[in-house]
Amino acid sequence: MKRSSENYFDLVYEVVKLIPTGRVCTYGAIANYLGLKSGARMVGYAMNAAHGLPEVPAHRVVNRQGVLTGKHHFSSPEMMQNLLENEGVTIENDQVLDFDHLFWDPSRALL
DNA sequence: GAACTGACTCCAA
DNA sequence: TTTGGAGCCAGTT
Secondary structure, three states, X not given: OOOOOOOHHHHHHHHHHOOOOOOEEEHHHHHHHHOOOOOHXXXXXXXXXXXXXXXXXXXXXXXXXXXXXXXXXXXXXXXHHHHHHHOOOOEEOOEEOOHHHHEOOHHHHOO
């Protein structure tokens, strides 16, 4: 973990930290922006290792379907939903409503 | 020191 | 149309 200057995890953290409040992003979008070969896999692993990083809003990262797959990894399963709703994102049945409208693409935002 | 697990997505049948 | 399998890196045991 010492030479983490070039690992993909840090890159994922940087992108996730850039997600604006009230917006959500997908694993695939981040992977695509970073040009990861493994695709979304790497992003999911990065999120798993993101524990302890307050600047990494993992609750804003959802799967391709807009479902809160990683909610169970938070302090509480409902904590992720609560955080999103607190930012103005409506969640129903563990799924983001208007996901297409709230979707934030790094490639498009940084364009 | 080595092996297994883990928060996904895409392609093919 | 739906279902199944493959690919990758880092952290933990």
